[in-house]
Amino acid sequence: MKGAKKVNEIYRQVAASNFSVILGTETSWDESISSEEVFGSRFNVFRDDRDKAVSNKKSGGGVLIAISANYESEQISTSKCKEFDHVWVKSSIGSQVHIFATVYFPSENAKKESHLKFFTIAEQIISKFSPETNIHVYGDFNQRSVNFVIDDENDSLLIPIVGDNETLQCLFENSSEIGLNQVNHIRKENNSYLDLLFTNMTDDFCVTESLSPLWKNEKFHTAIEFSIFVHSTSVRPDDNFFEPSFDYKNANFELIKRKLNCIDWQTLIRDANIDQGVDIFYRTIFDIIEQTVPKKRKKVNIHRVPVWYNHDIVNLKNRKQKAHKTYKRNRNDSNLAICL
Numbered sequence: 001m002k003g004a005k006k007v008n009e010i011y012r013q014v015a016a017s018n019f020s021v022i023l024g025t026e027t028s029w030d031e032s033i034s035s036e037e038v039f040g041s042r043f044n045v046f047r048d049d050r051d052k053a054v055s056n057k058k059s060g061g062g063v064l065i066a067i068s069a070n071y072e073s074e075q076i077s078t079s080k081c082k083e084f085d086h087v088w089v090k091s092s093i094g095s096q097v098h099i100f101a102t103v104y105f106p107s108e109n110a111k112k113e114s115h116l117k118f119f120t121i122a123e124q125i126i127s128k129f130s131p132e133t134n135i136h137v138y139g140d141f142n143q144r145s146v147n148f149v150i151d152d153e154n155d156s157l158l159i160p161i162v163g164d165n166e167t168l169q170c171l172f173e174n175s176s177e178i179g180l181n182q183v184n185h186i187r188k189e190n191n192s193y194l195d196l197l198f199t200n201m202t203d204d205f206c207v208t209e210s211l212s213p214l215w216k217n218e219k220f221h222t223a224i225e226f227s228i229f230v231h232s233t234s235v236r237p238d239d240n241f242f243e244p245s246f247d248y249k250n251a252n253f254e255l256i257k258r259k260l261n262c263i264d265w266q267t268l269i270r271d272a273n274i275d276q277g278v279d280i281f282y283r284t285i286f287d288i289i290e291q292t293v294p295k296k297r298k299k300v301n302i303h304r305v306p307v308w309y310n311h312d313i314v315n316l317k318n319r320k321q322k323a324h325k326t327y328k329r330n331r332n333d334s335n336l337a338i339c340l
Contacts (some may be wrong), residue, residue, distance in 0.1 A: 006215060008279035011038050013214040015286040020068045020093070022214070025085075025104040025140045025195070026221075027062035039066050040290065046075045048087040063102040063139070065089045068242055076125055081113050083114040086139075090123055095232040099126070103139035110142035112170040119174035126178055135180060136226070137198040144192045149181065154202055157181045183207055195221060204229040246289065247296040256292045270323055284327060 012088065014022070022043070028050075037043035040068060043066040051059030063085045067073040073091035075097070086103040101122070105114060125133055146168055148158035160170035160182060175182070181200035186209050197207065206227040213223035269277040 021064040083109040251293040
């Protein structure tokens with residue numbers, strides 16, 4: 001994601017998108033790239049750039065989480081790790097609390113010990129929050145041999161096929177112990193899964209291949225979209241969710257005209273090639289829009305569930321599904337009693 005051309009392209013795609021949360025791995029960013037340069041003022045950005053002193057690597061790595069400035073969010077403090085890059089953020093979206101995490105394991109560190117260390121940190125963080133908190137962990141775990149089958153009871157969840165691979169056993173046993181399921185079913189161009197998405201949600205979400213990736217898909221990485229349906233326990237059929245949108249009808253057109261007239265386009269793009277010129281043009285236009293067009297609240301229909309379908313029922317449902325999986329692995333009366 002580093003390089004002037006990539007940064008400008010991502011800036012343009014972000015400005016034209018309607019994403020609320022963006023998670024990225026292998027950014028290769030350092031102090032020379034500011035978050036505002038890419039995300040503007042629309043997002044609060046949290047990063048863990050690769051520390052050369054810790055990792056003993058000159059470049060590469062790095063992860064980020066960008067969350068819409070419309071939502072209250074704060075970074076969860078963690079220590080730097082030489083085995084992997086990771087960042088954790090708590091965000092309040094609607095009436096729900098969500099924890100987002102992004103992690104990147106270099107191929108040489110995608111080992112049992114590294115995964116165990118990461119999930120030990122994950123358990124320490126998650127244990128500080130209530131069971132109702134929604135957890136989402138996305139990252140490049142660099143496990144090319146992993147495969148999955150669809151859960152018979154919930155086709156949104158995937159069951160890993162690990163065999164005798166101790167690293168995969170460690171990865172999925174530890175994620176399961178803290179209530180997380182892998183839900184990314186999008187294969188890469190080489191027919192493998194490198195990017196995994198763990199969540200404790202069992203419904204009210206959808207995973208699809210992104211139709212508008214911020215950067216072109218690569219052989220080992222395909223951009224995915226994780227849609228979460230946010231609702232309140234007091235939802236009524238006539239309720240609506242409000243999201244901000246540009247109010248072009250009430251834009252300051254005189255100010256727009258003056259700003260456009262002040263631009264010396266020939267000087268601005270004189271030394272640019274055609275791709276750079278397009279990026280400069282879009283960046284300039286989007287900056288003017290941000291400065292001159294007010295925002296309004298736009299009604300958006302949201303996913304509906306019955307009013308009685310509250311967090312207690314969701315937790316009971318999750319516990320039942322976990323207990324049933326335990327029973328399928330170890331068919332004894334005590335596990336069956338928990339399941340029932």
